[in-house]
Amino acid sequence: MTLEGKTAVITGGSRGIGRAICKKLAGSGFNVGINYVSNPTAAEETLALVEQQGGKGFLCPFNVADTDAVNEAFKKITQDIAPVDILINNAGITRDGLMARMKDSDWQAVMDTNLKGAFSCSKAAMRGMMKSKWGRIVNITSVIGFLGNGGQVNYAAAKAGLVGLTKSMARELAGRNITVNCVAPGYIVTDMTDGLDSDIQQAILAQIPLGSLGEPEDVAASVAFLTSDDAKYITGQTIHVNGGMYMGN
Numbered sequence: 533m534t535l536e537g538k539t540a541v542i543t544g545g546s547r548g549i550g551r552a553i554c555k556k557l558a559g560s561g562f563n564v565g566i567n568y569v570s571n572p573t574a575a576e577e578t579l580a581l582v583e584q585q586g587g588k589g590f591l592c593p594f595n596v597a598d599t600d601a602v603n604e605a606f607k608k609i610t611q612d613i614a615p616v617d618i619l620i621n622n623a624g625i626t627r628d629g630l631m632a633r634m635k636d637s638d639w640q641a642v643m644d645t646n647l648k649g650a651f652s653c654s655k656a657a658m659r660g661m662m663k664s665k666w667g668r669i670v671n672i673t674s675v676i677g678f679l680g681n682g683g684q685v686n687y688a689a690a691k692a693g694l695v696g697l698t699k700s701m702a703r704e705l706a707g708r709n710i711t712v713n714c715v716a717p718g719y720i721v722t723d724m725t726d727g728l729d730s731d732i733q734q735a736i737l738a739q740i741p742l743g744s745l746g747e748p749e750d751v752a753a754s755v756a757f758l759t760s761d762d763a764k765y766i767t768g769q770t771i772h773v774n775g776g777m778y779m780g781n
């Protein structure tokens with residue numbers, strides 16, 4: 533079955549892992565919606581990269597944490613372009629700090645973007661998928677959701693929550709031929725990990741059997757697989773892309 537021409541939206545598609553996913557899915561022949569919230573220049577660069585490689589894309593700025601903005605954006609994409617066939621919930625932020633000092637606003641911001649954002653975008657996108665009886669949703673969780681991490685209770689809880697969301701959605705949507713899966717990256721070289729002190733980087737590297745941080749393209753390859761017809765019988769699962777840092781389920 534060819535999936536060429538299907539419409540994909542990648543939240544946080546403008547930079548880092550999201551940019552690599554946009555390029556990879558455009559290479560699969562999908563028309564990729566590049567979402568971002570604050571940095572149009574990065575999003576335009578991503579669109580240019582997609583077009584340079586002969587792919588099709590469009591920009592779709594909205595804040596995933598704002599449910600009304602999400603609903604409005606998916607309505608507009610459906611009207612102006614096409615119903616969304618493939619959704620990659622990738623947008624994510626960190627607001628790190630030890631729990632004893634963590635502000636409620638730092639807890640809430642991470643929950644709203646990393647967990648509620650995936651819920652709202654999925655809910656808005658799945659209407660069209662249910663109608664067409666085909667869809668793919670991939671949620672980008674994290675190794676931290678499985679291991680936990682001091683200083684990241686908000687992030688770890690949101691990422692672990694995505695796994696429960698994924699499994700429940702997979703059960704609800706399987707009858708409509710919509711698969712829902714997670715990809716759980718380990719430490720990947722992006723702006724998010726750029727600020728880590730070199731001693732922290734060394735400590736992380738010591739826990740990675742393959743001996744290096746990952747690249748955004750390593751994550752994008754698994755996302756592309758899960759959106760492909762080769763993965764049509766896989767749902768409710770997590771693919772770990774972490775150099776062996778975590779080997780559980």
Ligand code: NDP
Nearest residue numbers: 544548549568569570571595596623624674719720722724
């Ligand atoms: P980056 O910080 O490099 O990029 C984040 C992207 O998300 C940007 O495109 C940003 O847009 C967008 N974004 C942030 N908040 C919102 C929002 N409220 N609404 C819409 N878009 C938003 O992150 P990474 O590429 O490193 O991470 C991507 C995903 O992978 C995240 O979910 C992250 O938690 C996860 N991950 C990353 C790992 C890593 O080591 N890098 C490891 C494990 C998981 P803008 O520029 O406009 O703000």
